[in-house]
Amino acid sequence: MGTRQMHLGAVPYGTGGPGSHTLWLDPEIPGDASVNIDWFVEMAQLAERGKFDLVFIVDSQFITPFSPPHYLNRLEPLTLLSALATQTSRIGLVGTATTSFNSPFNLVRRFGSLDLISKGRAGWNVVTTGDAGTAGNYGLDEHYDYDTRYGRAQEYVELARALWDSYEDDAFVRDRETGQFLDASKQHVLDHEGTYFSVRGPLNMVRSAQGHPVVFQAGDSDQGRDLGASVGEGIFTFAPDIPSGQAFYDDIKTRARDKFGRNPDHLVVMPGIKVVVGDTDEDAREIEAANNDRDHTFGAALREFGRPFGWHDFTQYDLDAPFPAEALVHGERSFYTQAKAVTQRAVDNGWSLRQAVETTRAFRKSEFVGSPTTVADKLVEWWEARACDGFNIGLDHPANFRRIVDEVVPILQERGVFRAAYDSTHLRGHLGLPVPENRHTAARRVG
Structure with missing residues (x-):
């Protein structure tokens, strides 16, 4: 790996997610932002102008009248990201999809398609689904228990990676002179018979430039941490302060190394944070306080509790x-x-x-609030302290996000901790992760 670099993700919440029920009152946010492709394109292109590693689309599939506005009416992540892929050129495109309520072959094919459409910029945030009501939308009387949810997820990811390797990278000869289209010896049937899934394969799709979509994970329970440490390449988390961030960072990377024999540098830890930029530190704190009061009323908090x-x-x-x-x-x-x-x-x-x-x-002051220099200082402090490898920045008020891109990012670039230009065409390259060798090619090479 080269020189360590900070990683940045943008997380758009459209008309307002948990904790920001009234975000949609911002006149810069269209009332239909969560289903408005033009708005998502604008935000993704803004993040790409800031050389962000990725844009991350969260998801869930169960709603009640108490759900946040963004949850009530939003685009399906893979459909949305496929549209964004045609309107961006470098930024990574990460979407949430559950292992509890998706058929493996179908979901693996959809992520493979996104990876090809985007030329290797796809990422999958693996979730086991916490919203128990989702089961009722899939014909089940009750949600899976914890052990089943995480057991399915573990097998699912391993199955996905095997399916993505169905074709070796040189399987398609496409020789017009000989008329040979495929080298059949490099197409591989899977015949997976596991605890939870049975899939024959092969997947009818080649690998992208990055081999496999990058696998992200965000569970914080002991089982969730084990899942992240065993299969995760990007780790989404939350940490209220540097000591908490360092404790999680050390735990997840130690598990990866000691329990699962992985290179801990192949896990990129990115806590979600709120950033508020002002002309001065005092100005930014006033904006933060006003946003906290306006974006999350008591009534909304009670409903989403x-x-x-x-x-x-x-x-x-x-x-x-x-x-x-x-x-x-x-x-x-x-x-x-x-x-x-x-x-x-x-x-x-x-x-x-x-x-x-x-x-x-309650008004919990974020550490990442202040003038552009103050915010940049704090980002660097966390990153240098190994409390994280980067950050997922909530994209709430568009005017604030523009200030992050236009005023904070240039400071990080000047300090040499964040890229001044993209040096890779795919998401793995942005994150400093290796391209996995096709397992069948590897077996052929060593055999």
Whole structure:
């Protein structure tokens, strides 16, 4: 690997995701931004102008009337990213897709298609789906339990990589003189018979310039960390401060090396952060406070409070009564780690439901707020401290994101920690990850 470089991702939330229910009131954001391809193209091209590594499209497939505006009405990630691929040339295109409710062959083919359309810029954020209600949209009476979800995900990713290797890179001869189109010896049937899936193969698609789409993962439970350490190449996470970031960074990379025999440098850790840029530090803090108050009202926070609890309706409880700890049962097949932590904090502190909800919208000052120089200093501080390898920056207010691209990124470039120009055509190159050799070619070479 070459000189270590910071990595940056942009995460657009359209009309407003969790914690930003009223983001759509910003006059710069179209009311239909979450299904407006022109808006997504504009944001992706802005991120590409800033030489960002990737744009990341989050997703889920279950909604209630309490869901954030962006969740209520949004484009399917792979369809959206395929459109963005034709309107951008270098930026990576990463989308969320669940291993719980997708047929492996179909999803692997769709990501392979995106990888070819984009000439090697595709990435897959592997999720096991925390929204338990999704099961009902796929004909199931209940969501898979934790062990099943993560067992499926592990097998799914290994299966995907095997399918992407169905053709060796020189399988298609396309010799007009001899009339030979395919070297059949370099097409490989999979015949996978696993615990959760049975797939014959081969995939009817060649590999892209980067070999396989980059696999991202974001689980924080012990099982989630093991999944990331075993198959993840990009790791999406959250860290409130440098010590927390360093602890996660060390844990995930140590697991990768010691438990799974992987090179820890082949995992790129990118926590999600909020950045606010102002003319001065004081100006930026005022913007941050105003955004916090405007983008996340108490009513919205109460309605979305139930998400980790399987979208349990907390509006039915007395706000000033003790926190209803019995509601934790609704989170057992949802975002249980998060629901359990919320419940434990509420019980330990003797909070009412109102107090618990208020903590979710409490004004927590971000570390990445200030003048362009202050923000750049803080990004570099985290990166140099090995609390991360880069950042996923929430793209909320467009005017703020333009300031990040136009005022913060140039400072990072001047300091030599972030690229001044793309030096690769594919996402693996941006992230400093190796192109995986086709497994059949490797076996042929060593055999």
